[in-house]
Amino acid sequence: MVMFLKSMGPLWLLFILGLWLVSPSLTQENSREKHFLIQHYDSNPNGRNDVYCEKIMRLRGLTKPCKAKNTFIHGGYPSIKAVCGDEAGKPYEEGRFRISKSQFQVTNCVLHGGSTRPPCRYRATSDFRYIVIACEHDxxxxxxHTVTAN
Known part of the structure; x- marks a missing residue:
């Protein structure tokens, strides 16, 4: 094996260097997607009322301090991801964002009361809306945001 690597010479070094340069960007990309999922995705909500909002906001770490407003998208993740492509989404606002071609079930959680210190109390509203998202590498x-009509 060592002989093989020596025979590869500079090509092997370029390969290793390429992996080293690509890995951080993939990690950052995945962390942004994970952050999106934590903040805005709940595939199968258990209720969509005030108690749901208070519980999920706390479980997702969005209550230290209390976040003023947050939207959760429900349904299958492949459908949300597909908005980044042309089959399920289209450019929005000069291409900076993508808007879904179909509506998603969403729950909006809005802070009730003036304090941003826990305990956080939320009011829930549920609806079907088009989602407007930013995508990186699909x-x-x-x-x-979300909209009622596009």
Whole structure:
């Protein structure tokens, strides 16, 4: 094996260098997608009321301090990810974002009361809406907003 690596010479070094340069960008990309999922994705909610909002906001770490507003998208993740492509999404606002071609079930959690210190009390509203997201490398990384009509 050592002989093989020696015979590869500079090509082997370039390969290793390439892996070293690519890995951080993939890690950062995946962390942005994971952050999006933590903040905005709940595939199968157990209720969509005030208690749901208070529980999921606490479980997702969005209550230190209390986040003023947050939207959760429900359904299958492949459908959300597909908005980054042309089959399920289209450019929005000069291509900075993508808007879904179909509506998603969403729950909006809005802080009730003036304090941003726990305990956080939320009011829930549920609806079907189009989602407007930012994508990087065909992965959703930011929920900008939702709209009732496109």
């Amino acid at each position: 992965l959703p990384v930011h929920l900008d």
